[in-house]
Amino acid sequence: MKNKVVLVDKNEIAIAGKICSNELVENGIIVQPSDKSNIRYWFSLNEINKIILPNASEINQEDYGRLHEVLETFNKEYELED
Numbered sequence: 386m387k388n389k390v391v392l393v394d395k396n397e398i399a400i401a402g403k404i405c406s407n408e409l410v411e412n413g414i415i416v417q418p419s420d421k422s423n424i425r426y427w428f429s430l431n432e433i434n435k436i437i438l439p440n441a442s443e444i445n446q447e448d449y450g451r452l453h454e455v456l457e458t459f460n461k462e463y464e465l466e467d
Contacts, residue, residue, distance in 0.1 A: 392416055410427065
């Protein structure tokens with residue numbers, strides 16, 4: 386359950402999945418809905434309405450650029466593994 390989030394865009398379309406990259410990709414975030422899926426979605430930071438963690442807390446918009454750090458802290462706190 387490591388690096389899993391729900392991304393909600395400005396049109397209120399939500400995608401749940403795993404963050405695929407530790408870095409921003411072209412000022413956006415890539416999410417893979419399933420480990421078995423070859424499908425990946427790219428979300429521009431400007432189009433993201435909210436990012437929700439597995440404990441139902443939301444990440445502040447100011448922290449979107451450092452999402453990897455936020456997820457690492459979350460993973461350590463809840464002792465999540467790959």
